[in-house]
Each structure stands twice: as structure tokens, then as C-alpha cells.
Amino acid sequence: MTYGVDEYQRRTPKGRAAWERAAKLIPGGVGSAIQFKQPYPMYIGDSRGSRVWDLDGNEYIDYSLCYAAMVAGHANPVIVEAIKRQAEHGTLYGLPTTLAGDLAEEIIRRYEGVIDMVRFTQSGVEATQTAIRLARAATGRKTIVKIEGQYHGGTDHLLVSIGGAPADAIGPDDHPRSTADSAGLLPASTEYTAVVQFNDLDQMGRAFDEHDGDVAGVIVEPAMTNGGVIPPLPGYLEGVRELCTRKGAVMIMDEVKLGCRIAPGGATEHWGVKGDVVTLAKAIGGGVPVGAFGGRRELMEQISPLGSAVHFGTYNANPLGMAAGLACLTKVMTDDAYKEMTRLTTRLADGMRDALKETGVAAHVVQVNTLGGIFFGLEGQPNNFREAAKNDTAKWDDYWFGMLNRGVIPMGSAWFEEFSMSAQHTDEDVDRTLQAFEDCLRAIA
Ligand SMILES: Cc1ncc(COP(=O)(O)O)c(C=O)c1O
Structure with a gap:
């Protein structure tokens, strides 16, 4: 059983109801298969800056950012x-x-x-x-x-x-x-x-x-x-x-x-x-x-x-x-904005590596300027898809729900996606995210 799924369902009854309705009208209840995640996808009610709120009013710091599209942050x-x-x-x-x-x-x-x-x-x-x-x-x-x-x-x-x-x-x-x-x-x-x-x-x-x-x-x-x-x-x-x-x-x-x-x-x-x-x-x-x-x-x-x-x-x-x-x-997206987003992403990626070391969870974190990724169960950087696909996807699922339940959408909704920074994320967001990450790792270790 994936860690955190029960808690996710307890926190999102309106999301489940929205999905049950949509699923009768729209295949999978989603606009693109990637948006679907068992047991049901997140339904979003509002967004601003680095944050989104689901239909149930739960707040999340968002590093999916619509699969890296929202460089300027939400409702800039x-x-x-x-x-x-x-x-x-x-x-x-x-x-x-x-x-x-x-x-x-x-x-x-x-x-x-x-x-x-x-x-x-x-x-x-x-x-x-x-x-x-x-x-x-x-x-x-x-x-x-x-x-x-x-x-x-x-x-x-x-x-x-x-x-x-x-x-x-x-x-x-x-x-x-x-x-x-x-x-x-x-x-x-x-x-x-x-x-x-x-x-x-x-x-x-x-x-x-x-x-x-x-x-x-x-x-x-x-x-x-x-x-x-x-x-x-x-x-x-x-x-x-x-x-x-x-x-x-x-x-x-x-x-x-x-x-x-x-x-x-x-x-x-x-x-x-x-x-x-x-x-x-x-x-x-x-x-x-x-x-x-x-x-x-x-x-x-x-x-x-x-x-x-x-x-x-x-x-x-x-x-x-x-x-x-x-x-x-x-x-x-001025030159300074890219520099600041890269600085924050570096803080996030470095902090994630420290937390992994601290908790003894095996995973590799990679960063390319304003975005990055994580491979659970891999110690080093994969260089192609076949190497990457050997990652521990069950552990990734634990991490996904563990982070959602701690108020963070940690990345796009599958292991093969990325986390990314927007021009509206702040140091405080990164601090809170790292705290949530360490807590989550301790729970799933
Ligand atoms: C590298 C790459 N190319 C093309 C696409 C397709 O773009 P769209 O979803 O806007 O059609 C994507 C979507 O994520 C992508 O990541």
C-alpha cells in the first residue's frame, strides 16, 4: 500500500466528488492522461504565486508548475x-x-x-x-x-x-x-x-x-x-x-x-x-x-x-x-529572474541531497539551472531512459503522496517528470519544502 494515500483521500473529499462526476463525462476525468493518478487526480480550485489550492482548500507549494510551463508562477x-x-x-x-x-x-x-x-x-x-x-x-x-x-x-x-x-x-x-x-x-x-x-x-x-x-x-x-x-x-x-x-x-x-x-x-x-x-x-x-x-x-x-x-x-x-x-x-523573465530561480533551485537540490544523506534514503537528485529531478533507488545519474527506468517507482509514489500531505506538489505527477522553480518562489518556500521533504523521508525510509 502506498504511504499517504489514505491521508490524501481523507483530505480531498471534494476532489473525489469532482472526479466521480467528471469521470462520467470525460475519459478518466482528465484533459490529458498524465493528469490522472490513482486513486483519483487532484482537482485545483485556485492558484497564486508559488501556491495552488485544491478544491478542498488545501494549500500546496507547487513545483509541478504545469509540467514546468508556469515559469512566471501562478496568476502573475x-x-x-x-x-x-x-x-x-x-x-x-x-x-x-x-x-x-x-x-x-x-x-x-x-x-x-x-x-x-x-x-x-x-x-x-x-x-x-x-x-x-x-x-x-x-x-x-x-x-x-x-x-x-x-x-x-x-x-x-x-x-x-x-x-x-x-x-x-x-x-x-x-x-x-x-x-x-x-x-x-x-x-x-x-x-x-x-x-x-x-x-x-x-x-x-x-x-x-x-x-x-x-x-x-x-x-x-x-x-x-x-x-x-x-x-x-x-x-x-x-x-x-x-x-x-x-x-x-x-x-x-x-x-x-x-x-x-x-x-x-x-x-x-x-x-x-x-x-x-x-x-x-x-x-x-x-x-x-x-x-x-x-x-x-x-x-x-x-x-x-x-x-x-x-x-x-x-x-x-x-x-x-x-x-x-x-x-x-x-x-x-529578466536575466535577474533566471539567476534568482537558479539560486533557489540549487538551494532546493542541495537541501534535498543533505536530507537524503541524513535519513539514509537512497536517491539521486539532479539539477539543470531552474529545474531538476529525483531518482529513488539510484545512487548515480542515469544517462539514458533504460537506466532511469530502473528507479524505485513504488518509493516515488510514497514520496508523492507524502509530500502532498505536507502541502507540497513536489514535481510533475510521475517519476519521469521534473520539479521546477518559478519567478514567484521564495526562500521561505524552499525552507518549508525542505522541512516537508525531510519529514517525508523519515516516514518512508
Ligand atoms: C520536450 C517536449 N516536447 C513536446 C511536448 C509537447 O508539448 P504540448 O504538451 O504543449 O503539446 C512536451 C510536453 O510536455 C515536451 O516536454
């Missing part, structure tokens, strides 16, 4: 004001406004020398989906290479080997098999999506050899954040870059989670490796659904109406999202 007054101001003038025109140019300019400034032009979407998945279409259009080739355990959104060609397949289906460690991780995919999804393990350049090189002349692009999240947090080994991203250049393939840096979050210029700035196309979302929308893809001018000029790679969308570059994103990036 600067962003609320920008949204209100825009809403008074309309929320959708189906025709352009100057706001998209302003936000594009800010993104291009942050990704100078990498992104010359940007197109906006509503979400990360539309950005990655269109990026792979662009790679295929630009090269006239079919195969996309992706990393096992990396998640790029629920599009058919990328719902491959995201980590859901049983052990007997995934192939050997040095030669992963492409697995269809959803019913309803065409065979073409696995046929044209080659899969390799993260941090292994030999496998990447072999994938190019096996699909000689047909690799349109490689899509890579520069540090994994959906298989636990796994940074790239030194030289890995450079090696992928070199292979893509040599073989004429498009390198797609999926920075949906990391972009404009771990640094002003995201993973590109942090690791200094330049993709041909960068996909963005989450942080760039300031809490409103916005995604984007951008890259070198000659590639982006292949997007319709300039070129023949189609990109459509009723809600693309809608003024509400553009206004929120612009306020977030230009007014909230």
Missing part, C-alpha cells in the same frame, strides 16, 4: 494585467497583430544566430509535428531519428518508443526497436521513426547508416525531462550536430520544456550547440497555450505561404497568447 500580476488589457480589445481576429512580431523579435534576440524566423502554434506538439514536416520537406527524405524515452507530444510519428512498451518489445540495449506507444498508429509511424538511446553517438551514427541517405532529421530534447531529468554527456550534442551537418539532416532541438526556462536562450544558450530548428512552448506563453518553431531563414522560408511545407491554425499567434507571452518574456 504582470501577466494577468497583459491578458486583461488584451481581452478588452478582443481575443481572436484570424488576422495578424503586431504582438506576434514583438514576441518573435524577443525569441529571436534570445536565440541569436540560431532562430532567424519563428512561427507560432498553440502547443508543443504542433511545433514538433510541423518541425518534422519541415525537415522532410527541406530534405526530401522520410526518416526521423528520435531518442528512446523522449516525449515530443502526441503526434503519430513521435508517439514511438516514448517509454511505454513492455521490456520484451523494446529490443536490445545497443539496438532499440521502434515501438508504437499508442493504438491507432499506422505502420509508417515506426517504419520511418528510427530510435536510439540518449547519450550514445555510436547508435546515432548507426541509425544514419541503416537509413543511409534517408534521414530527414534528428529530433532531440537536449536534456531529457520526460524520462527523469538526464543531462547530455559532454560532447553528445556536439556529436549529433556534427552528424546532422555531415549527413545533410535537420537537427531539431526540442526545447518545449527547456526553452526560455533554464536560461534566457534555453538549452541552446546553456549547452552552446545550435540546432537547425528549435521548438518552443510552455515558458514562451506565460501560462497561456502558445508554441513555436523557429530556425534558419532558408529553412523557415519553406513554410507556407513562402514555401510548400504547410502550417495552418485558427488560433496561431492569437493575441491573448502573444500578449501573455510577451509580458512573460520581456517583463517577468
Whole structure:
């Protein structure tokens, strides 16, 4: 029995009632499967700053932050004001406004020398989906290479080997098999999506050899954040870059989670490796659904109406999202904000390591600037999804409910997610979180 589940149920009767109603109307009672957690998902009633309140009025310090999207924190007054101001003038025109140019300019400034032009979407998945279409259009080739355990959104060609397949289906460690991780995919999804393990350049090189002349692009999240947090080994991203250049393939840096979050210029700035196309979302929308893809001018000029790679969308570059994103990036996420968020995340990660030592619980804590992760039962840093998946997931469940019951949403709602900091978290939040963490560890040790 998972530690803390009974207590969670005792504290959340309104949440349970809301879920029982929703579950009759909406599959699983949730908008996305990741929001579902046994025995029933949390239902949120309100949020502000670093805090959210559930329907039962319980308060939580939030480090899930909608899977790292809420960089500015909840209901940030600067962003609320920008949204209100825009809403008074309309929320959708189906025709352009100057706001998209302003936000594009800010993104291009942050990704100078990498992104010359940007197109906006509503979400990360539309950005990655269109990026792979662009790679295929630009090269006239079919195969996309992706990393096992990396998640790029629920599009058919990328719902491959995201980590859901049983052990007997995934192939050997040095030669992963492409697995269809959803019913309803065409065979073409696995046929044209080659899969390799993260941090292994030999496998990447072999994938190019096996699909000689047909690799349109490689899509890579520069540090994994959906298989636990796994940074790239030194030289890995450079090696992928070199292979893509040599073989004429498009390198797609999926920075949906990391972009404009771990640094002003995201993973590109942090690791200094330049993709041909960068996909963005989450942080760039300031809490409103916005995604984007951008890259070198000659590639982006292949997007319709300039070129023949189609990109459509009723809600693309809608003024509400553009206004929120612009306020977030230009007014909230200053250079100082990134520094402060990194300082707080370092305090949190260091304090977690101290508490683990103190209580004798085995776990590895990893930090990348403003976000981090924890692997229970692992002493060292895993370097790919298969190593990460050996973590003690039962212990993670104990930690999840143990922390909820102590007023902290410790991270996104699964072991393979991350904890992240917002611009509204404080030292006091970190102090309280560390106290809760140590208490929780003592209870689950
Ligand atoms: C790295 C990465 N790419 C793409 C996506 C898909 O983004 P969205 O959920 O906005 O469609 C996600 C979602 O978490 C992600 O983490």
C-alpha cells in the first residue's frame, strides 16, 4: 500500500466528488492522461504565486508548475494585467497583430544566430509535428531519428518508443526497436521513426547508416525531462550536430520544456550547440497555450505561404497568447529572474541531497539551472531512459503522496517528470519544502 494515500483521500473529499462526476463525462476525468493518478487526480480550485489550492482548500507549494510551463508562477500580476488589457480589445481576429512580431523579435534576440524566423502554434506538439514536416520537406527524405524515452507530444510519428512498451518489445540495449506507444498508429509511424538511446553517438551514427541517405532529421530534447531529468554527456550534442551537418539532416532541438526556462536562450544558450530548428512552448506563453518553431531563414522560408511545407491554425499567434507571452518574456523573465530561480533551485537540490544523506534514503537528485529531478533507488545519474527506468517507482509514489500531505506538489505527477522553480518562489518556500521533504523521508525510509 502506498504511504499517504489514505491521508490524501481523507483530505480531498471534494476532489473525489469532482472526479466521480467528471469521470462520467470525460475519459478518466482528465484533459490529458498524465493528469490522472490513482486513486483519483487532484482537482485545483485556485492558484497564486508559488501556491495552488485544491478544491478542498488545501494549500500546496507547487513545483509541478504545469509540467514546468508556469515559469512566471501562478496568476502573475504582470501577466494577468497583459491578458486583461488584451481581452478588452478582443481575443481572436484570424488576422495578424503586431504582438506576434514583438514576441518573435524577443525569441529571436534570445536565440541569436540560431532562430532567424519563428512561427507560432498553440502547443508543443504542433511545433514538433510541423518541425518534422519541415525537415522532410527541406530534405526530401522520410526518416526521423528520435531518442528512446523522449516525449515530443502526441503526434503519430513521435508517439514511438516514448517509454511505454513492455521490456520484451523494446529490443536490445545497443539496438532499440521502434515501438508504437499508442493504438491507432499506422505502420509508417515506426517504419520511418528510427530510435536510439540518449547519450550514445555510436547508435546515432548507426541509425544514419541503416537509413543511409534517408534521414530527414534528428529530433532531440537536449536534456531529457520526460524520462527523469538526464543531462547530455559532454560532447553528445556536439556529436549529433556534427552528424546532422555531415549527413545533410535537420537537427531539431526540442526545447518545449527547456526553452526560455533554464536560461534566457534555453538549452541552446546553456549547452552552446545550435540546432537547425528549435521548438518552443510552455515558458514562451506565460501560462497561456502558445508554441513555436523557429530556425534558419532558408529553412523557415519553406513554410507556407513562402514555401510548400504547410502550417495552418485558427488560433496561431492569437493575441491573448502573444500578449501573455510577451509580458512573460520581456517583463517577468529578466536575466535577474533566471539567476534568482537558479539560486533557489540549487538551494532546493542541495537541501534535498543533505536530507537524503541524513535519513539514509537512497536517491539521486539532479539539477539543470531552474529545474531538476529525483531518482529513488539510484545512487548515480542515469544517462539514458533504460537506466532511469530502473528507479524505485513504488518509493516515488510514497514520496508523492507524502509530500502532498505536507502541502507540497513536489514535481510533475510521475517519476519521469521534473520539479521546477518559478519567478514567484521564495526562500521561505524552499525552507518549508525542505522541512516537508525531510519529514517525508523519515516516514518512508
Ligand atoms: C520536450 C517536449 N516536447 C513536446 C511536448 C509537447 O508539448 P504540448 O504538451 O504543449 O503539446 C512536451 C510536453 O510536455 C515536451 O516536454
